[in-house]
Amino acid sequence: MELHLIRHGQTNWNEERRVQGQSESTLTERGIQQAKQLGERITHLKFDQVFCSSSVRTRQTADHVFANRNFNIEYLDSLREIFLGSWEGHLYDDIADREPDSHRHFWEQPHLFNVEGAETFFDLQNRAVKAVSKMATDFNQKKIAIVSHGALIKSFLSHVEGRAMENLWAPPKMHNCAHSIVEIKFDKENQLEGKIVQYADQNVGNKN
Numbered sequence: 544m545e546l547h548l549i550r551h552g553q554t555n556w557n558e559e560r561r562v563q564g565q566s567e568s569t570l571t572e573r574g575i576q577q578a579k580q581l582g583e584r585i586t587h588l589k590f591d592q593v594f595c596s597s598s599v600r601t602r603q604t605a606d607h608v609f610a611n612r613n614f615n616i617e618y619l620d621s622l623r624e625i626f627l628g629s630w631e632g633h634l635y636d637d638i639a640d641r642e643p644d645s646h647r648h649f650w651e652q653p654h655l656f657n658v659e660g661a662e663t664f665f666d667l668q669n670r671a672v673k674a675v676s677k678m679a680t681d682f683n684q685k686k687i688a689i690v691s692h693g694a695l696i697k698s699f700l701s702h703v704e705g706r707a708m709e710n711l712w713a714p715p716k717m718h719n720c721a722h723s724i725v726e727i728k729f730d731k732e733n734q735l736e737g738k739i740v741q742y743a744d745q746n747v748g749n750k751n
Contacts, residue, residue, distance in 0.1 A: 544679045546737070547588070547688040548696045548723040551596075551604040552577040557719065560635045563663075563692075564627035567599045574600075577720040578607035587723065590614070594678065596622035596692060604720070605690040608739040616690075621674040624692035625667040628660035654708040660744035664708055668698035675699060676735045679727045693717040700725070715743040 552574030556563045570578070585608070595605040597618040605616050630638055637644040648656040653664045662670075678687055689696075697717050699710065703725055715721075721743035730736050739747055 544684065544727040545580050545686045546675065546678075546683055546725045546727050547585075547590070547686070548699070548725065549581065549604070549608065549688060549690045550693050550696055550717055550719060550721045551598075551600045551690065552607070553719040554600045562627055562633050562635060562638065563600075563631045564625060564631040566599065566631040570600055570603045574604070574719060575607055579610070579700040581722060582608040582610060586611075588688075589686065592617065592678075592682055593688045593690070594622060595617055596620075596624070596695075598623055598692070601692065603689045608690065608720075609688075615744065619674065621670055622689060622691045622695065624665065625694045625698075626662045628658060630658065630661065637653040650712065652709060664694070664698055664711060667695060668671045668702055668708070671699040672696050672702050672735060679729065679735060680714045693721075696721075696723065700739060700742065701727045703739055715745050717743050 552570045554563065554568040554574055555571055556568035558571060561568075590612075593605065593609060593614065593616045595601050595616050595618050597620050601622070602618065609616065635646070645656065645658050657663055697711055700723060701711055706713070723739065723743055724739065724741040725737040725739050727735065727737045741747065
């Protein structure tokens with residue numbers, strides 16, 4: 544399966560540096576333009592199926608990226624961003640003042656991040672891998688697109704490349720409307736494995 548991973552466009556909460564998680568924010572005008580421009584860049588690609596996080600910001604992104612395509616988009620809760628509980632809706636600067644250790648863990652030591660009522664990055668990664676594994680089973684040899692979120696996409700790509708969770712935020716940066724491509728297959732033990740050929744718009748390998 545050829546998997547295309549797309550992060551949503553810029554939102555009002557991105558601009559404000561406000562914690563989004565699974566709470567709802569909306570695309571800015573810049574975010575809409577980012578999605579439209581990505582749509583123009585990938586108009587030559589013919590997808591067999593598009594999956595999208597059920598969040599408003601990803602739905603809006605998908606609507607603009609795939610504006611002129613004649614297929615249905617399937618919305619999944621399993622593709623939503625990491626759930627951040629009591630942090631959601633608050634400014635990152637305020638959280639840094641109030642919970643400096645947890646804020647540091649989130650950005651600098653993600654393997655240690657553990658806030659009561661929130662998902663860990665390991666929870667997020669497991670959810671992402673499970674969702675993609677089902678798609679790979681159902682759409683063998685197909686071209687699939689997922690419109691999702693920065694941390695979810697980063698966590699999945701980290702799994703594919705065997706990157707330790709403590710290095711989750713290492714470059715390349717998952718900017719708004721970043722487009723990544725992974726060739727997916729199952730190994731002899733029926734475990735998902737993949738080859739990253741494009742990471743956040745940067746080519747990292749040659750496609751077969």
